[in-house]
Amino acid sequence: MLASLLDAPPRPAFRGPTFIRLLARLTDDTLPQGGPAPAERLSQWIDWTRAVVLSKVLDAKASEAEQDAQVVDRDDAAVCAKARATLLASITEAPELVIPQPQAAVASNDDDADAAPAVAIDFAPFRQRYLALQRSMLITTGRLRGDLRDRLAQRSADMARLAEVDAVMEGALSPREHALLGAVPALLETHFERLRAAAGVSATDPSAAWLDGFRRDMQGVLIAELDVRFQPVEGLLAALRTH
Template identity: 65%
Template sequence: MDYSPRPALQGPTFVRLLARLTDAEAARAALVPADRLSEWIDWTRAVALSKVLDARPAAADTPATPSAHDPTAACARVRATLAQAIASAPELATPQSVTPSDHADPGDTASDAAPDFAPLRQRCLTLQRAMQAATGRLRGELREALAQRSAQAARLAEVDAVMEGALAPRESALLGAVPMLLEAHFERLRAAAADSQATAHGPWLDGFRRDMQGVLSAELDVRFQPVEALLAALRAP
């Protein structure tokens, strides 16, 4: 087996983690949106974006009454909830060492069965859907709040809405590749464990669980980047 070091991959933590677990060039090609942004905005979206950018700012409205709702705290709560869901996913928990008990069946070999990626895939998809739904809702709420601030803030909200509509299909397709990349990593680790006659449930599986948690946590960071940008705009004077 070739253990020669791979060239360092520059980019977000999310991309670098996937590159470390899989093929660096495949991860680069599939999961670096900025490198292919110009290919993803078709002419209809480009026209819509141009109209928003070129429109004359509307006359300033009377400043809205400050809301008691704290968007920063609300976003932090949502993010903490999603992070906890990743950290506490039962499929990703590292089993504690157990000792034989009197009621254990000596013939029960279920715990020695080869692990299956199917429940891990389902958990990954469930967490990704939760992240997508939560960040989409937050972006909508923050755009509404921006629209009440000023004409310039309202224009920024429109730009974000157009960009979300333009990039959402591509983002969904690219992030949809994550379970497949994780499955390939899982199968390589399982095959290596079989070659070394390691147990079905051993250090390799615990390591995979940690890797999967790390990838999902990094994906959470990526999905929250637009949310953080809108929050920054709201905090601006």
């Protein structure tokens, strides 16, 4: 098996965002180097009803910002950075992703006899953790995005229009985003099973090298997904900084 892997031609490097490149590395499928232009891709994702709503927002006359609205003085960048740091810590400190320290072997035969039988390591806990972290990212970034839109709407008519456009785009693209990101755990499960099979060893050792490698891979994918989910937040922050 090792010889066949060494003789196989190298896969072409995939160029793209970190999140996509990581997924491409974990799958056996060769991803295409090219693809539709962003505008064409968006036309495939946005149905005609959403397109009509977006068109109305873009064509509408900019409304004046609420004069009586009280803008709370706060450091929006710091608020977002703190939220991101909390999510990052929940990824790096997830119990399933912490690489365990090897324990000394038990010398006593009596202890060996009383020891609980080894349990095969399954992907289920990793799936549950990934889904839980995805929910946390979704809730946090959604709340931040809504707060930042409210802040923009209080600045000026142009910023209020930008906030409306972002709200429409979030509603239009969220179903597609959920579907695509929802497929990631299945890709990781395939990678998990492939690593375990390639190791050719017992699947009951929580400190096995293949499992440590999987933990690092899953953590890297989660961090890259966090970056993807924060891109709209960073865009709204950039708009606030310019006004």
